[in-house]
Amino acid sequence: MAASIDLTLDCTDARLLAEFWKTALGYVDEPPPPPFRTREEWLAQFDLPEDDSVDDGAWLCDPGGVGPRLSILKVPEPKTAKNRLHIDIRLPVNGGAEDRWARIKVEAERLVRAGGMVVAEVDEHHIVMADPEGNEFCVAAASASV
Structure with a gap:
C-alpha cells in the first residue's frame, strides 16, 4: 500500500x-x-x-x-522566498485548447475575487497565482490521463 x-x-x-x-x-x-x-x-x-x-x-x-x-x-516568521513545493489546481475541461484556456481564465478570475492574485500567464497553458499570503500555486487543465 x-x-x-x-x-x-x-x-x-x-x-x-x-x-x-x-x-x-x-x-x-x-x-x-x-x-x-x-x-x-x-x-x-x-x-x-x-x-x-x-x-x-x-x-x-x-x-x-x-x-x-x-x-x-x-508561524512567527514571514514568507521570504519562492515556495520549493507548490499546489497545482487541475481543472476538468472538455474541448480543445481554446476551451481549456477559457476555463483556466475563468477559474483564475474566481480565485482573484476570493483573495488570490495572478502572478503570470504561461503560454495559454497555465496561470501562476498566489494565495492571500503569497504562496504560489498554478491553475491548469487536467490532462486526459488524469
Missing part, C-alpha cells in the same frame, strides 16, 4: 488562508479526530504555549476523500 500525504502551509492568518483554500479546492473543515468533539478539545491534549489558540491553525479535507488533507498553521 502506498503512503498518503498531507500538505501543510505556514501562514500568519490561518482563518484567512483556510477560507481561501476552501474556496479554491472545494474543501471543508476536517472534523477533529475521535474521540474529540471539537478542535479545542483536541488541542487541549497538547502542551501548547498559553498564547496559542484554535485560530492559529486550520485543518481542511476533500469531502470526497480523494485529495490530500491540508493543514494551515500560524
Whole structure:
C-alpha cells in the first residue's frame, strides 16, 4: 500500500488562508479526530504555549476523500522566498485548447475575487497565482490521463 500525504502551509492568518483554500479546492473543515468533539478539545491534549489558540491553525479535507488533507498553521516568521513545493489546481475541461484556456481564465478570475492574485500567464497553458499570503500555486487543465 502506498503512503498518503498531507500538505501543510505556514501562514500568519490561518482563518484567512483556510477560507481561501476552501474556496479554491472545494474543501471543508476536517472534523477533529475521535474521540474529540471539537478542535479545542483536541488541542487541549497538547502542551501548547498559553498564547496559542484554535485560530492559529486550520485543518481542511476533500469531502470526497480523494485529495490530500491540508493543514494551515500560524508561524512567527514571514514568507521570504519562492515556495520549493507548490499546489497545482487541475481543472476538468472538455474541448480543445481554446476551451481549456477559457476555463483556466475563468477559474483564475474566481480565485482573484476570493483573495488570490495572478502572478503570470504561461503560454495559454497555465496561470501562476498566489494565495492571500503569497504562496504560489498554478491553475491548469487536467490532462486526459488524469
